[in-house]
Amino acid sequence: MPILNLTDLAAACPPGTPWMGLDLGEKTIGVAVSDTSRMIASPLELVRKSKFTAEAETLFRLMDGRKISALIIGLPMNMDGTEGPRAQSCRAFARNLDRLRPTSVAFWDERLSTSAVERFLIDELDLSRKRRAGVVDRTAAAWILQGALDRVRDQETWV
Structure with missing residues (x-):
């Protein structure tokens, strides 16, 4: 698995193939996909x-079912831009996944993604704490993936 x-x-990815975004939490993994x-x-x-x-089998099943060509994994950076234990854990997750099946991966700085998603779910959708609990991690995964997709698209327009 190249980290790119x-x-x-x-x-490196074939055109017309979707990407998958992951938000690796302590108890859950939020999963999102692109079109x-x-x-x-x-x-x-x-x-x-x-x-x-x-966990890996579940992710591989989802990837196979949607013909995913790459993973975008949220990297929880410290506010000063350094990597702490959680970021190292995400990198280890990617390495362990690679041992089972090589997959192209990029990391995306996910600082404050969960906070931003929670604010959106509270302010815009007025979801209760109980309803937010079931949605926040997968919505954070979509937030992470969307950020990466937007960056790629922005870079393509400037080249």
């Missing part, structure tokens, strides 16, 4: 964390 920057990732044109990210599923191999 977004520009190289876009060039085949890689314009819009949509929340897909919430995977409960258990054993790594079970």
Whole structure:
């Protein structure tokens, strides 16, 4: 699994194939997917964390079913731009996934993504705490993926 920057990732993926975004939480993995044109990210599923191999099998099943060509994994950076233990855990997750099946991966700085999503769910949709709990991680995954898709599209227009 090559870890690529977004520009190289876009060039390495076949056209017309969607990407998958992951928000790796402590108890769950939020999953989002893009459309085949890689314009819009949509929340897909919430995977409960258990054993790594079970999580990986679920992700591979989702990837195969949608013909996913790459993963965008949220990287929880510290506010000063350094990587802490959670970011290192995300990198380890990607390495472990690669041991089972090589997949093209890029990381996306997810600082404040969960906070932004929670604010949106409260302010715009007026969701209760209970309703937010079931939606926030997969919506955060869509937020992460959309940020990466927008960056790739912005870079393509400036080249």
